[in-house]
Amino acid sequence: MVKLTIDGTELQVKDGTTILDAALQAGIHIPTLCYLKKLNKIGACRVCMVEVEGNSKLVTACNTRASEGMIVHTNSPKVRKTRKINVELILSQHDSNCAICARSGNCTLQKLSNDLGILEMPFEKQLPKTKWNPDYPLIRDYKKCIKCMRCVQVCDKVQSLHIWDVAGTGSRTTVDVSLNRKIEEADCALCGQCITHCPVGALRERDDVDKVLEALADPDKITVVQMAPAVRAAWGEEFGLSREFATAGRLVAALRRIGFSYIFDTDFSADLTIMEEGSEFLEKLKHRDEETFPMFTSCCPGWVRFLKSQYPDMAGQLSTAKSPQQMFGAVAKSYYASLLNVDPARIFCISLMPCVAKKQECALPVMNDAHAGQDVDVVLTTREVDRLLRAEHIVPAELPEEDFDMPLGIGTGAGVIFGATGGVMEAALRSAYYLATGSNPDPDAFRAVRGMEGWRESEFMLGDTKLKVAVAHGLGNARKLIEALRRGEVSYDFVEVMACPGGCAGGGGQPIHDGEELGGVRGSRLYTLDKSSTLRFSHENPSVLKCYEDYLGAPLSHRAHELLHTDHSAWKMPAEQKNAE
Structure with missing residues (x-):
């Protein structure tokens, strides 16, 4: 422990504590710009400069350790002047429009x-002129x-x-x-x-809000919206709404006022994904000697891109099931178009997603199996959804809750936890257990896969079969898992990977709170929604069962394969293209 004084406050901190952290413990806030806890302590911006008595020069608080007897001034005249000049210099090379x-x-x-x-x-402005692909x-x-x-x-x-x-x-x-x-x-x-x-x-x-507004203005287009599970846990943050108040139903009401034709829930197609992916996994287990394990989930396009680029020889182990987003688009432009008795080409499918990679996924040349253009036409991130609401002068706090449209608006608790790390695995195991044994497990029987550890594993009995599964979130953790698999240090039957820390709840398209990691908090909200749901098993979703009965036939049927599965080798990442050349 070391004793020091910061702005007249005497305190004692552990040896090795930085001035920045020591000040925070005393309730003294030193401004930062480049600093990120545990990630970026390089003092590049020089905004956290403080004055230490006995030092002729100011020091950066983010990476200077507190020492015995140190006397620190965080806002002296010298500090204020220097900090202001440093920020002005940063602004001189920043487009401040x-x-x-x-x-x-x-x-x-x-x-x-x-x-x-x-x-x-x-200071004179000096801005670079480098261009980027818009x-x-x-x-x-x-x-x-x-x-x-x-x-x-x-x-x-x-x-x-x-x-x-x-x-x-x-x-x-x-x-x-x-x-x-x-x-x-x-x-x-x-x-x-x-x-x-x-x-x-x-x-x-890339901002795609204008594409949506153009579709809304076109009388020949039927605008069909799907809302991803993780969006409901975050969309209200930018409006200052609590997670309990900013429900999916309130966002449905807002979207209806904007003028969308039909508003559905991606939870529906998450349940559909479980039926297909779970059935695929059970089929692989039946032919264990002929298959390569583990089978990897394929819901996260960021993870799919990672595996295809970093470990292309393992891409064949990805489930062939499409992501819920793409399954929804294919179903909307086939099954739902037939229910409406309209030309599928009239349907304009919009996804509200917590993800940037979804924008690339919907544009893949293989994602057009309904034969009415791309199955999903436009993806908006949660941030873009909030900007759209503001542009339309919607005040969500004043809106009542409204229901999703039917029949693609029914989702289960299993579908909603897709947005949290481990959620896909848990939902799949719930239904796989039923498909293997004919009876439902306790809905929370597989809760061991929950948590925020970067890489976790567990074992479960699926009837008479012992399964070893793993869950990873964040691509650095995914790399560690893959490398351990390749070295033969671990072995699994089924692995879920989400590219973003916390899963989709911490996705790259979610609202930004500088210095805060909210994936775990948002994920907890999704588990609460699951717990309170009357339906907690994907195989009990009545709309999914009706879709199979009237249109798809059965999981893994010919039509299901045609619409709901994909060939991951049919498109290439840049490294694959270069190697092919």
Whole structure:
């Protein structure tokens, strides 16, 4: 333990504690910009500078350790002046046109500038002119990059993909795609974690709201919306609403006022996914000697992109089942079109997703099995949904709850937990147990797969068969799991991987709260919804059963394979394309 004084407050902290953390323990807040706890403590922005008596120079609080007898001043005249100049210098290389920035009102640099009372710029603006592909799902604006290195650190340390790196020298130093590549040439998983960890608007998703507004204005289009499980746990955050108040029903009411034709629940197709994926897994177990295990879940497009690029020889172990998003689109433009008795080409399918990779997934050339264009036409992230509500002057706090439309609006508790890490595994095991034994397990029998540990495993009995399963979230954890599998250190029958920490609840398209990781909190809300659901098994979803009875036939039927399954080898990642050449 060491004793020190910060702004006149004497305190005692553990040896090795930084000045920043020590100050926080005393209730003293030192502003930061580039700092990310446990990830980025490089002091690049020089915003957390403090004065230590006896030192001629100011020091960075984020990476300077507290020492015995240290006397610190966090807001002395010298500190205030230096901090303000440092921020002004950052602003001189930052496009400060906040009125047309996606992060306006939720930008750490904007808040810091306001807090410091910066009302004019004493330095000449010097902005880069590098361009970016506007059609790519992830957008980088070089003019807004403040070189904080957060995107580099989260991609390297959490996701292990090393997509970003420092480029240039001297005054031209910036952050760019690593290895002198264009983003289209990099094996980016499109997880979007670089977006949610950027303190400014240098990174964002491609905005597709205008495409939705155009579809709404077209009288010949039937706009069909699906809402992903994790969206309901987060959409109200930007409106200051509690998770209990910001329900799926309240978002349904908001969407109905905007004018969408039909509003459905992706939980329906999550249940459909379980029927197909669970049946596929049981079929593999019947022919264990002929199959390669583990079977991997295929719901997360970021994870699919990761496996195809990093371990292409294992891509054949992915379930052939499409993600719930893509199953919904195929069903909407086939089964539901027949129920409406309309030309499937008139249906315009919109997904509300917590994910950036979903924008790329819906555009894959193999995702058009309903033969009416792409099965899903547009994907909006949760952030885009909130921007759409604001653009339409919707005040969610004033709305009552309304029900989803039928029949694709019924989902189970098993479907809703798809949005949390371990949820797909748990939902699959619930129904696999029934399909294998003919009776339902306790709905919470497989809760051992829940939790926020990056890689966890468990064993269950499925009738007379012992199953060993694993769950991983975050691509760095996925890499550790895969490497252990390849070394023969572990063996599993079934593995669930989600690209984002916390699963979809912590997805790259969710609302941004700088410095906060809310995947676990949002995931807990989904488990609460599951617990209170009257239906907790995918195989008991009446709309799913009716869909099979009237249209699909049975899980793994010819029509089900045609609409609900895909060939992961039918499209290539950049590295695969390069190797093929």
